[in-house]
Amino acid sequence: MTDPQTLPGWRHVYSGKVRDLYVPADADGRAAGRMLVVASDRVSAFDHVLSPGIAGKGEILTTLSLWWFDRLAGGDGGRRIPNHLAADHVLDAGGDARSIIPDAVAGRAMVVRGLDMQPVECVVRGYLTGSGWAEYREHGTVCGIRLGGGLGNGDRLPEPIFTPAYKAPLGEHDENITFAQTAELVGAERAAALRDLSLEVYTRAAATAEARGLILADTKFEFGLDEDGILTLADEVLTPDSSRYWDAEAWRTGTTPSERMASFDKQIVRDWLAAAWPGQEGEPPALPAEVVARTTARYRELLERLTA
Incomplete structure (x- = not known):
């Protein structure tokens, strides 16, 4: 670094x-x-x-x-x-x-x-993908929340769900937790406020994205308390580093998961590195110029489509 x-x-x-x-x-x-x-x-x-x-x-x-x-x-x-x-x-x-x-x-x-930052990462999922899809296939749940049967990879959930995570100390991985565990961390009233505000922001943002031909599959928020004790949105918000965005038309017409769920983020980097550095030992290899260029183009396309 x-x-x-x-x-x-x-x-x-x-x-x-x-x-x-x-x-x-x-x-x-x-x-x-x-x-x-x-x-x-x-x-x-x-x-x-x-x-x-x-x-x-x-x-x-x-x-x-x-x-x-x-x-x-x-x-x-x-x-x-x-x-x-x-x-x-x-x-x-x-x-x-x-x-x-x-x-x-x-x-x-x-x-x-x-702000007095809250120790909870507020994740909202509107679609079934990633680690949620893996858990659903095995247990029929996402972060412990029971879902109905018959859902496929990339499918829209019946309604968005709040799946919080505990923000681990620096150098450690965040840990998915239940709503009950969130309440133990911050109190029942604040846990409910974090959930409700996260779902509201997601719903509004998803509608904005949809109007621009995009799907907001999932995202994460961070909140803190200001000097008056008001819950306040902080850090980055709804960027390709904190959210999965998909092209709505590709999602509707694609025939494979990779076609339907091509994200506007660093997935190109992840895919290349997984193939080029399978053991993940020592220092990772340098990114090829072509991978950097394609990733830059995806980030910039999202910015242009959202803000145009």
Whole structure:
């Protein structure tokens, strides 16, 4: 992983696989009331950060998050969903961010408010796929939720389901948990609020995607409490790194799972790496230019189709 940039007025405090977090240079640790979240071009698979990165990925992720935050704040005609953007980081009429973001990371960074983050990753599934499909085939359930029979890989669920996960400490894998376990972690009232808000955001976003010929198969959200105790949408939202998007026409007409469920994300990278690095020992191989180019095109196509 490359070292984070030195940014005037900001001090680096944390780096994940994709994002770098900064606080004002004179702030006390991560307890600052304002933070800078920078999305890099890094791409990860199988718990490894790969090389090279996906050119423009950080800007695409940030642009999409800002676009969705704007719509969910009432831009889609629905009620306002509070988000963690600072007051001086908003979208103007032209869609540009006005903020105190350094020029070096302009276009791929957000100034956000500090929140009391909840220890639950709020996953919503509207379609049966991935690990949910594997569990359903074996047990007839998805994350312990019993589903009716006769569903196939990629099928739409009768209704979206909330399948939370416990956010594990850095370096460990998140763990799927039940709603009852969520209530034990955060209390019954807050667990219900997380579930209901997640389902609302998913439903609104899925309708927006559908109007643009896209399927939002599943997604994950993170929430925190602001200084007034209000549940607030945070981190990235509804990006190809946090969501599965499919082409609606391909889903309807495709004859194989790969045709029906070709995602607008880094699945191209995962597929190539699984074949080129089967043992997953040592350092992963460098990504070929062709894989990087195809992945970049998928990310950019999603951005263009959603925001056009």
